[in-house]
Amino acid sequence: MTEYQLKPGKLGKKVMDGYKKVEEKFTxxxxxxxxxxxxxxSLKxxxxxxxxxxxxxxxxxxxxxxxxxxxxxxxxKFLEEKED
Structure with a gap:
């Protein structure tokens, strides 16, 4: 199957930035x-x-x-693979 990447937009960017902050704090x-x-x-x-x-x-x-x-x-639902 072809892999796709969703463009995050404003909301997606905020979610990704929030996740990054949680990940950094955890690390x-x-x-x-x-x-x-x-x-x-390694784990403390x-x-x-x-x-x-x-x-x-x-x-x-x-x-x-x-x-x-x-x-x-x-x-x-919304995408289809292009045929050459």
Whole structure:
């Protein structure tokens, strides 16, 4: 299937900027730089950090999954692949 990217517009830009701020705050609070990690970060130690990270991952997966469903429905409803 062809991949599409939705133009975010004003509202989409605000949502993306808000998400970026939450992500940065999370990174500052629960992650530390780690050159040996493939992502460049590792989890700060502690049970609270592990619980919060797990909860954050579940929320992120839900948001991304929901967005993907909406995006697919939009593509199916309003877009069609161009034939050359």
């Amino acid at each position: 500052d609070t629960f992650l530390e730089k780690d050159e040996n990690s493939p992502t460049g970060y 130690t502690g049970k609270t950090a592990e619980k919060v990270t797990g909860a954050y991952q579940k929320i992120e997966d839900g948001v991304v999954g929901t967005y993907k469903k909406i995006e697919n429905a939009f593509v199916d």
